[in-house]
Amino acid sequence: MNKAEYKNVFVFAEQREGKIQAVAIELLGKARSLADSLEEEVYAILLGGKDIEQNAQTLIAYGADKVILAMDKELENYTTESYAQAITQIVNQYKPSIILLGATTIGRDLGPRLSARLTTGLTADCTKLEISEEKELLMTRPAFGGNLMATIICSEHRPQMSTVRPGVMKAMIKDTSRKGEIISFEIKFNKDKFRVRIKETIKEKSNMIDISDAKVLVSGGRGVGTEKGFNFLKELATELNAEVAASRAMVDAGLVEHKRQVGQTGQTVRPDLYLAFGISGAIQHVAGMEESEFIVAINKDRYAPIMQIADLGIVGDCKKIIPALIDRLKSRTKE
Amino acid sequence: MKIVVCIKQVPDTTEVKLDPVTGTLIRDGVPSIMNPDDKSGLELALELKDKFNAEVTVLTMGPMQAEAILREAFAMGVDRAILLTDRRFAGADTLATSNALAGAIKTLEYDLVIAGRQAIDGDTAQVGPQIAEHLDIPQVSYLQNLEYDGNKTFTIKKQTEDGYQIVEVDSPCLVTVLSTANNPRYMTVKGIMEAYDKEVEIWSADKIDVDEAKLGLKGSPTKVKKAFTKGVKSAGEVYEVDTEEAIGIIISKLTEKFII
The missing domain is CATH 3.40.50.1220 (TPP-binding domain)
Known part of the structure; x- marks a missing residue:
């Protein structure tokens, strides 16, 4: 793997029913500071069925330079396989150095599946993310209960992936004057692999x-x-x-x-x-x-x-x- | 139906205490247990065995002492137990662990692979989905309940942040189970007696068809750069007073913080 080919900090901008999750906004804030110290750009990956374009501007206001927008009816409701295929194709084309995901039930389902598909490391529930002098991502997380902290690196594989729990990182202050680019991306699905059928989605008060x-x-x-x-x-x-x-x-x-x-x-x-x-x-x-x-x-x-x-x-x-x-x-x- | 359940031996982290002076962990005397989510996964398998005569194999990776949880699984009623133990597995991160476990599962027949959602010592929730990817089978994580039609379809209730989802999936597939999904059965006296006569199969890396470069520390994309304790935050004021005075102190603090 030629690590030098991998650039920029990507954030999975999780949305549910068209609503961007708070953790994605928080991750953009962190991605912004990481990208600034790398002198690279922040990309948000926005996947959904339809009518999610308006969210792209919000992501830019919170720190994204570019938003990769993929809209397809297969992406309307989260399923592991459709989202894993979509992100894999985006990663293969754009070669990000870093991908951040929220440690939500979706992020914790998708993250490990992606890491295995991309053959790279994934560090769960990071509480601190920084860039080292060698331009590597230093991922710090609690280990063995919480008092012991471990700083994890992923030196030889790209992208470097981490999940972060909601509430851990601080979002940037919204800046509606920020400019960014929205890139439409078409996913080519292998539907033979869609083997989980959603029957019902129930919300409990x-x-x-x-x-x-x-x-x-x-x-x-x-x-x-x-x-x-x-x-x-x-x-x-x-x-x-x-x-x-x-x-x-x-x-x-x-x-x-x-x-x-x-x-x-x-x-x-x-x-x-x-x-x-x-x-x-x-x-x-x-x-x-x-x-x-x-x-x-x-x-x-x-x-x-x-x-x-x-x-x-x-x-x-x-x-x-x-x-x-x-x-x-x-x-x-x-x- | 054939089921493989992945389990892990973990320190009972609820028993881990902090040294109040140094802020370091006191690990001495902390017992090892079967990870709670995994135990519920095992219970799910045993319920399918009760109802559908499923054949249940438990699989773990770890040092020799991890045999203890496999004996416990025998005493709960599993048919077969495999321990992956080898120095070449040591130092594995989640991806390398999933490579080893998936390698072992590939040598077995299975309709359903069950894992706990996450282990209490690492809380990563990664190994289950990573195994599913290596096996090229679908996964359903955060399982609360599973119904089997006796043929090939599972109907699964999975937890989400704001409720739950009902999904259908055909075998073979992998599920990760929440500890709240059921109440694991106790070992029976007869089961405990018999558990010691049963054979725990000990497998080395030679037994599975996985490139050694994908195992253990060598096969781990992530490495620990440093580990450190956070140290003790200096404690604030502590009052040992009667209830009436305690109320006064709390109320004044709430007022000071503009809560009331």
Whole structure:
């Protein structure tokens, strides 16, 4: 492989039902800084059925220099094979040096399939991306639970691929005056390989919340107790106009839906305020919330790991503190 | 029907603690377990065995001690267990791992390949889809439920961010299973007794038809350049006070942050 042939930073601009996903916008911001240090360009790959052209301008406003736009009815709904074929053809023609994908259910399905097809490396869930002096992509990700960080390189293969979770990178400020080029690309599909048939796509309201968007999170762990404890937590969240989040233990116990799980196997969040009730602070959990602006931890155990990262720690029993806090907030409202 | 289930032995990361002073991991005494998503994948296979008399093979790659999870799989009811172990497999990233596993699967007969969605030690969720690509079969990831028509079609419920999808796929195919898909059965006493009489097949790299350049560290496009601990963030103020005073402190902080 002649590495010198591979240039420019590509972002998979994931859209669902015509709506560009926030993570794609965040990735464009990162791609912009990577491309600037390489003195290369940012390309967005926009795939869809129809009526997605208007999104191309948005991608340019958020940092793309060029948008490769492929519209085909085979791309209207995501399937692994149609998207893998499309991106493979684009990669073979444009030879990108770097491809970034959001670590969404789609990105995590598509990324590894592509990496195997392109015979290149893929680094999952990167928290930091930079360019080395040798012009290589340095991909840093948490390993073995979160406290250990590993910087990964992909020296001999191109493109260098990484996925990044939603909320990890910061988007650029939208600049509608930015100019860019939109390139239409026609995909030649091998339809014999389309072997997964979508029968139904169902949206569930309970799944619509995205805790990574919340400014304030009221998060509960083992110390909150069972269902009764969580009902108090929900009430507190309502009082504070916050979203409820939880540690893995609570999700595994079936008290909270997975969508609200913070941590390595859940969401990465960085709210303005993170209230951790009865969460001991296992490293997997901390990996998902330590970037929060301000962390308040309430825990019985003075020496729980969460106290190490909290800006404010309260040693106490959540089962007493939460109801008392709700009462106080309610009496305040009356005043 | 023949099913191959890929499983992995992982450290029970929920048991890993941090040294509060140095910020390093305390790994001593951390038990090894069968990865939870993989265990649910195995349960799915065993349910198909119960209903359709499927033949279930478990496959893992790792050091000799990974045999423990294959014995556990025997005790849960699988028919055959294979351990890929060889120094030539060592240091593999996800792509090199998938090359080895796919190489082994190619020597077996299969209608369905099952993997867990992701392992709790790496959380990459890559090896399943990469195996599917090497085998040139379709994949369905994030499986919550699977129905089999007894002939060749699977109807699968897969999780998405905002709900779920129902998809249909014919065998052969690969699925990656969520740990929430089912509750894995316990080992039976009889199963445990019998597990120790069964043979775990030990395969070296010679047993699979994969170019050595695609295995282990040599076959890994990604390399760890450096690993480091993040160290301990300096802790803030900690108050050990009664409930009434605690409420006061929290309320004043909420006010200061303009939350209330």
